[in-house]
Amino acid sequence: xxxxxxxxxxxxxxxxxxxxxxxxxxxxxxxxxxxxxxxxxxxxxxxxxxxxxxxxxxxxxxxxxxxxxxxxxxxxxxxxxxxxxxxxxxxxxxxxxxxxxxxxxxxxxxxxxxxxxxxxxxxxxxxxxxxxxxxxxxxxxxxxxxxxxxxxxxxxxxxxxxxxxxxxxxxxxxxxxxxxxxxxxxxxxxxxxxxxxxxxxxxxxxxxxxxxxxxxxxxxxxxxxxxxxxxxxxxxxxxxxxxxxxxxxxxxxxxxxxxxxxxxxxxxxxxxxxxxxxxxxxxxxxxxxxxxxxxxxxxxxxxxxxxxxxxxxxxxxxxxxxxxxxxxxxxxxxxxxxxxxxxxxxxxxxxxxxxxxxxxxxxxxxxxxxxxxxxxxxxxxxxxxxxxxxxxxxxxxxxxxxxxxxxxxxxxxxxxxxxxxxxxxxxxxxxxxxxxxxxxxxxxxxxxxxxxxxxxxxxxxxxxxxxxxxxxxxxxxxxxxxxxxxxxxxxxxxxxx
Ligand code: NAI
Ligand code: MG
Numbered sequence: 001x002x003x004x005x006x007x008x009x010x011x012x013x014x015x016x017x018x019x020x021x022x023x024x025x026x027x028x029x030x031x032x033x034x035x036x037x038x039x040x041x042x043x044x045x046x047x048x049x050x051x052x053x054x055x056x057x058x059x060x061x062x063x064x065x066x067x068x069x070x071x072x073x074x075x076x077x078x079x080x081x082x083x084x085x086x087x088x089x090x091x092x093x094x095x096x097x098x099x100x101x102x103x104x105x106x107x108x109x110x111x112x113x114x115x116x117x118x119x120x121x122x123x124x125x126x127x128x129x130x131x132x133x134x135x136x137x138x139x140x141x142x143x144x145x146x147x148x149x150x151x152x153x154x155x156x157x158x159x160x161x162x163x164x165x166x167x168x169x170x171x172x173x174x175x176x177x178x179x180x181x182x183x184x185x186x187x188x189x190x191x192x193x194x195x196x197x198x199x200x201x202x203x204x205x206x207x208x209x210x211x212x213x214x215x216x217x218x219x220x221x222x223x224x225x226x227x228x229x230x231x232x233x234x235x236x237x238x239x240x241x242x243x244x245x246x247x248x249x250x251x252x253x254x255x256x257x258x259x260x261x262x263x264x265x266x267x268x269x270x271x272x273x274x275x276x277x278x279x280x281x282x283x284x285x286x287x288x289x290x291x292x293x294x295x296x297x298x299x300x301x302x303x304x305x306x307x308x309x310x311x312x313x314x315x316x317x318x319x320x321x322x323x324x325x326x327x328x329x330x331x332x333x334x335x336x337x338x339x340x341x342x343x344x345x346x347x348x349x350x351x352x353x354x355x356x357x358x359x360x361x362x363x364x365x366x367x368x369x370x371x372x373x374x375x376x377x378x379x380x381x382x383x384x385x386x387x388x389x390x391x392x393x394x395x396x397x398x399x400x401x402x403x404x405x406x407x408x409x410x411x412x413x414x415x416x417x418x419x420x421x422x423x424x425x426x427x428x429x430x431x432x433x434x435x436x437x438x439x440x441x442x443x444x445x446x447x448x449x450x451x452x453x454x455x456x457x458x459x460x461x462x463x464x465x466x467x468x469x470x471x472x473x474x475x476x477x478x479x480x481x482x483x484x485x486x487x488x489x490x491x492x493x494x495x496x497x
Pocket of ligand 2: 221242245
């Protein structure tokens with residue numbers, strides 16, 4: 001089942017080569033049942049690969065491989081583990097263009113504006129966590145002068161990692177890199193919509209690390225994800241996806257009494273004050289809404305509260321900028337906006353657009369559908385900016401995960417803070433103002449895990465990332481994430497008398 005690790009810049013050829021395979025125990029493996037499922041190019045509707053259909057038997061085999069490898073891996077000197085994880089980053093960096101093209105092909109994310117950026121930052125996560133290896137320290141604890149009392153950090157064992165399709169490479173890296181450095185072995189379950197680029201990444205890092213430390217299965221949630229979470233030898237689960245599935249994962253983990261990290265949805269507020277730098281805020285709204293990713297982001301600034309005094313100018317300029325973005329073939333360098341990932345997500349987004357219209361909000365439909373006939377079956381949705389939205393409207397309360405944003409007019413600061421917090425979610429929030437005192441007040445009062453003033457950055461290595469309320473449990477991307485989520489603290493007392 002071998003696939004060359006030489007650069008393969010033709011994503012169609014690479015997709016075919018990666019067909020029908022899991023990767024565990026240091027090698028590609030077929031699905032135990034021999035079954036597969038199609039991987040579809042969302043820009044054309046064409047099947048580009050047949051992924052291995054993972055089930056409980058595959059989970060058993062992959063977890064066994066991880067378990068067999070973990071103990072020896074954990075015995076390696078910590079800096080040696082760190083060096084190998086950082087080396088994975090260097091290998092991935094050499095393959096970033098190939099990985100970018102493959103992720104664009106399977107997800108429909110435009111190569112220039114999204115896929116190349118995701119593939120480009122992938123290596124940084126490995127290099128960052130590799131460098132954190134010496135931070136796996138314990139403490140000495142003052143207790144009794146006759147006893148030496150200390151804590152040590154130990155790996156949890158085998159980690160199950162379940163990832164979504166919207167930013168699969170980076171989200172996988174932020175889970176597996178700290179888990180590996182901390183001495184764990186990992187079994188990843190990829191998202192059914194995007195199994196290929198992450199599989200290639202796991203193959204490539206296996207040229208550096210010992211067999212069985214990082215393994216990956218493709219398959220659907222109930223058939224492959226659920227048995228992974230439930231497996232008796234999986235001692236920790238880290239999950240990114242919907243609130244609904246996060247709750248299922250949490251319940252199964254509760255039965256086994258194992259820890260979980262959950263990165264779930266969002267409906268993040270962006271509050272634009274009357275004194276904000278308009279150009280900066282518009283650029284921030286475009287970046288925050290992830291229009292280049294068709295809005296498919298848990299952090300998307302999908303509720304934009306704009307002060308009455310600049311509301312109309314803001315909407316006009318936002319429309320102008322989004323109109324100038326080009327929808328097209330994700331693999332074409334000139335494309336800004338690619339496709340929605342799957343027909344299911346397309347239906348979901350279109351149903352929310354209908355709900356917004358029925359609720360009386362005004363849609364401003366931007367950009368233009370691609371004219372190229374070969375994209376006729378592509379899963380394209382034009383960006384929709386809704387004005388006249390109330391925070392209580394369904395389109396302002398429910399996560400759409402599409403290029404649909406709600407602009408809500410405000411006048412009273414206390415009211416806008418209350419409305420920003422009036423949501424089930426609490427992932428991210430931003431405020432745009434030149435008034436530092438006001439900004440400081442808002443950052444403390446906004447109920448979210450990731451709050452920014454006058455900018456809208458995405459998740460960054462070294463900065464703890466994670467939500468409150470229904471947006472999840474626990475943090476990722478930071479030293480805290482590695483220590484708290486991928487190790488157990490053991491207390492040791494040595495009687496010296
Ligand atoms: P999902 O939560 O169902 O899927 C995420 C991952 O969980 C996938 O790998 C899937 O196979 C797996 N999964 C599904 N059911 C499972 C189960 N019973 N046990 C274990 N694993 C399971 O999300 P989906 O269906 O892709 O998207 C639905 C909505 O979820 C989106 O419209 C969006 O609102 C939200 N979402 C949020 C994401 C985030 O970044 N927080 C990412 C993806 C989706
Ligand atoms: Mg689902």
